[in-house]
Amino acid sequence: MAAKKQHNGSTEAQIKEAARRVFTSKGFAATRTRDIAEESGVNLALINYYFRSKENLYNIIMVEQVQLFLHSVTGILNDPTTTLFTKLEIAIDHYIDMLIANPGLPIFVMNEVNNNPENLVDKVGFGNHNAGDLFIAKQWLEMTMAGEIQPIHPLHLISNVVAMTVFPFIAAPLLRNRSGMSVKEYNEMMLQRKKLIPHWVKTILTTPVPEPNKPDRS
Amino acid sequence: MAAKKQHNGSTEAQIKEAARRVFTSKGFAATRTRDIAEESGVNLALINYYFRSKENLYNIIMVEQVQLFLHSVTGILNDPTTTLFTKLEIAIDHYIDMLIANPGLPIFVMNEVNNNPENLVDKVGFGNHNAGDLFIAKQWLEMTMAGEIQPIHPLHLISNVVAMTVFPFIAAPLLRNRSGMSVKEYNEMMLQRKKLIPHWVKTILTTPVPEPNKPDRS
DNA sequence: GTTAATTTTAATCAAATGATTAAATAAGTT
DNA sequence: AACTTATTTAATCATTTGATTAAAATTAAC
Structure with missing residues (x-):
């Protein structure tokens, strides 16, 4: 008023x-x-x-924090001038920096998502834009159809990338306790993951998935 | 009294x-x-x-739930009669079944770990037994020294396995919302991951990590 | 400098909440 | 049955807590 x-x-x-x-x-x-x-x-x-x-x-x-968590790398993932793997490298790099600066953000957002999922649509305005509209989604589809990467359901891919990036911050007190690390040492491990996660994702995407019937022998 | x-x-x-x-x-x-x-x-x-x-x-x-979350596959990981990869397969299989039956468990435990980390030692009795004592840890060390698997810090390995297994349950309302899946469809994806996660972990463990100085070309 | 609007403070309210109590009921013992 | 012990109930207490109020202090307007 x-x-x-x-x-x-x-x-x-x-x-x-x-x-x-x-x-x-x-x-x-x-x-x-x-x-x-x-x-x-x-x-x-x-x-x-x-x-x-x-x-x-x-x-x-809550709205500010959820948007920070969800939209902080949208621009990177929608850049039409970079390759899919480059996008992942840059996005993960930025995201890990953001998480080191805001280590409590993931658990806060996950609680909100679990306790008040309706707020995502009502207050944050989710459901408007679709993740499939991002440029990286088109690139994924093209590369999959061309046989350049493994045909993995995008949910698995997103789950893996976000999980490997975000989960170590959610479980930090537990993992740090078990490994006897200081906060500084632990953050250095997180910085290492800037290089490692893109490598692992690329590895996963380019290594054939074994047939369900005949398990692979490595 | x-x-x-x-x-x-x-x-x-x-x-x-x-x-x-x-x-x-x-x-x-x-x-x-x-x-x-x-x-x-x-x-x-x-x-x-x-x-x-x-x-x-x-x-x-709280103590019961934390123990369920932390100790439910300890026996599997300490079995001296199975290979490292077999242990992972069995443990992930059991763990995903447990998580489908208790989908709220991870976020509850993660909250406890973040808000009252001291309770892990005081009330649950952590710090007594060491994760490095499990048989799987010896196997990891042997295989690493023999050059059979990549020399990755065990924290990265544990983070990745637990992250890929657990995170999709923590973020379920979000990921389900974005992909427009029903609970049943989502759980079927989780069951697929029983096979996929061990495969991805094996892939990560057996594919050479690129040198920090000269990035790999794929 | 006087007046009006805004901001800050201390006191207080009403509802919610964890816990207790005394009485009532049920179960077990002899 | 008589008596003891355990369980359940309804009512109530004392604190906590989100919110309000009226007065005081500060700032802006003229």
Whole structure:
């Protein structure tokens, strides 16, 4: 109904940034508005003054985070001037940098996707654009029809690429615990994966899948 | 201090099973004791009567679920009579069956691991046994030293296997939405992966990694 | 400088929630 | 049956928590 602030807006931005940190690390239910007030160092009532309600503030944060997770490499995958494998290399490179900067993002988004899948369509506006419209999808189809890469269902391919890229961040506390690594060492392993994952994907895509009936002998 | 029930114990079991369903689907903070009472169809006070507190009940469920997730294939991976690749085939086969029966398990465990990593050691009793003690670890070392498989850091290997197996269940609502599949079709894809993942892992392990300096040409 | 609008604060409210209690019912023991 | 023990129920408590309010402080407008 009305625009409220008229100067710097630092309070509003402080609250939002604090809310992002707290919501993404603890989730909606475990976060109290008092946590956000404390984290941002502002009076409790200002949260409702600037954002109306906890739920409204959460939705703002959630939409931004989901879009960051889902759309941060769309441009790369839609570039008509690069090959399929080059696209993968560049996208994985950028994505791993983004995940090192936002390690809590995947588990937050996965929770949102599992607990409120309807929000993807309602609030984030999914379902409009189709993944199959990206240029990389056309390239995949062409290369498959030409027999240049193995005929694997794209869901398997997407699952594998995203899994190998994202999962180590979701399971980081577990994998780090088991391997006795420091955060720094673990991040260096993630940087190694910038080169390794594209290589593994290329390997998978160019090595014949064994016949269901006669298992391969290696 | 005292043993409480003396006959069938169905009420206690009902509460526990209802708590497992509610806790694993909504998490600790979003679950109200009234949700568990309603889900199990018992009086609210019986939850505290049988389990003392919400937190105590949660810990019981949590430990069981984490152990199911982490230890359900340990026996297979420690079998001295099978080859490394056979172990992987059998373990992945069993694991995917387990995940189809418990699709909410991975996201629940990953949340616990991210939010309360100290509980892994304190309550589940991690840190005692070492993953490197399993028979499959010895086999990996032998094959690597013999040059039969690529010298890849075991963390990469474990990450890839677990990622390709588990991640499609964590991201199921997202991947299913994007591909327009039914739950049944999606599960069939997961069953396909029983054969595909071992094949991909074998491919990765037996295809030379390109030198860092001179990139491979395929 | 006075007035009006905006922002901040401290106090408070109402609803939700984990837990307890005392009484009632059921089951087991002698 | 009489008595003890275990289980279940409805009511209630004390805290927590999201939100509101009225007053104070700050900033902008004239």
